[in-house]
Amino acid sequence: MTNSTGPVVAVVVPLDEQTNDDKFDLTSHKTARRNVKLIVVFAVIVTITVIFAVVLGLTIRDKGEDEKHPPVYPIITNDSYRLPTDVTPINYNITLQVFLGVSVAFTEDQPTFHFNGSVEITFRCETSTAFLLLHQHMGKLQVAQVSDVRLADAAAAGTESSVVRVVDRQLFPVHDMIGFYLDDYLVPGHEYTFTLEFWSTPQTTPSLSGLYPSSYVDSNGTERYIAVTQMAATLAREVFPCWDESHFRATFQLTVVHDENTIALSNTEIALQRRHSSGWLSTTFMPTVKMSTYLVAVVVCNFNYIEEVSLHGSVVRIFARDEWLEAADYSLQAALRILPYFEHKYQHMYPMRKLGKLCPAANI
Numbered sequence: 456m457t458n459s460t461g462p463v464v465a466v467v468v469p470l471d472e473q474t475n476d477d478k479f480d481l482t483s484h485k486t487a488r489r490n491v492k493l494i495v496v497f498a499v500i501v502t503i504t505v506i507f508a509v510v511l512g513l514t515i516r517d518k519g520e521d522e523k524h525p526p527v528y529p530i531i532t533n534d535s536y537r538l539p540t541d542v543t544p545i546n547y548n549i550t551l552q553v554f555l556g557v558s559v560a561f562t563e564d565q566p567t568f569h570f571n572g573s574v575e576i577t578f579r580c581e582t583s584t585a586f587l588l589l590h591q592h593m594g595k596l597q598v599a600q601v602s603d604v605r606l607a608d609a610a611a612a613g614t615e616s617s618v619v620r621v622v623d624r625q626l627f628p629v630h631d632m633i634g635f636y637l638d639d640y641l642v643p644g645h646e647y648t649f650t651l652e653f654w655s656t657p658q659t660t661p662s663l664s665g666l667y668p669s670s671y672v673d674s675n676g677t678e679r680y681i682a683v684t685q686m687a688a689t690l691a692r693e694v695f696p697c698w699d700e701s702h703f704r705a706t707f708q709l710t711v712v713h714d715e716n717t718i719a720l721s722n723t724e725i726a727l728q729r730r731h732s733s734g735w736l737s738t739t740f741m742p743t744v745k746m747s748t749y750l751v752a753v754v755v756c757n758f759n760y761i762e763e764v765s766l767h768g769s770v771v772r773i774f775a776r777d778e779w780l781e782a783a784d785y786s787l788q789a790a791l792r793i794l795p796y797f798e799h800k801y802q803h804m805y806p807m808r809k810l811g812k813l814c815p816a817a818n819i
Contacts, residue, residue, distance in 0.1 A: 550712065665691075
């Protein structure tokens with residue numbers, strides 16, 4: 456019986472004889488898998504790098520905020536005749552206690568004329584600085600203590616960030632200057648305050664500058680002492696630390712502590728008087744107009760006065776010892792004529808409510 460089905464022949468093609476299309480499909484698959492792995496690895500590396508950079512940046516920023524660079528201070532030389540304009544004084548609140556040497560508070564430990572006091576200065580920062588330079592006469596005034604510098608703005612008052620520490624001070628005797636080094640920079644446009652306490656140094660020779668004593672013998676043969684000031688042109692630095700250049704104009708409010716048997720005079724009217732123990736009297740004056748330091752005036756005496764009102768309402772007073780009051784009327788009448796003359800000449804009214812003139816003692 457004959458089989459109708461033919462023999463089956465299997466054809467085996469060797470691997471090296473496969474078609475080019477078969478080889479391409481296999482190679483492409485392996486390449487794609489390898490590329491995917493590379494992309495994943497690259498993405499992981501990039502992610503780790505970004506995270507590391509962010510963490511490192513935050514660490515550096517925090518460290519920079521915690522560790523501030525120390526301020527850079529200017530170098531003051533013997534050629535530094537003028538004060539810098541980094542700050543501008545706005546107001547001086549001055550307290551002076553005057554020892555005439557014959558007051559009820561006089562003690563054997565302090566037999567000569569002297570004074571002590573304090574000044575609270577409000578100033579505005581014009582240019583960022585960590586150094587304050589102002590005038591202080593080396594031979595007649597000593598600064599005892601200085602407070603930290605505080606931000607005067609009401610919104611920031613009382614906060615820790617409002618305080619800038621005074622870390623050091625330095626005297627520059629050639630130009631009667633004193634410098635204060637701060638631990639941080641002041642911010643331009645902000646107002647600050649700081650307080651200095653001071654006292655006068657004993658003088659062995661008579662002087663007609665700053666706040667100085669004078670004496671006279673009254674009609675009863677008793678020697679009397681007074682204290683007067685001469686601030687022009689650059690002598691305010693002998694009485695209190697200040698920016699003692701005429702273009703640094705500011706307002707001044709003075710309190711004079713004196714013997715209760717004397718009177719105190721200054722540029723403005725009396726605002727308040729208060730008695731203390733041991734025979735002292737505090738006289739506080741109204742704030743002045745904006746003016747230069749050399750115009751500040753202080754007198755402690757036992758004089759009387761005569762007065763009249765000027766043409767435009769200012770009170771004109773002449774202070775003198777009792778036996779000179781009658782003769783002082785000539786000075787009063789001259790002042791009443793001179794004041795309106797200059798008001799008319801310069802077309803500018805006298806800005807103060809009073810004008811005081813003093814006939815000082817004859818002996819120095």
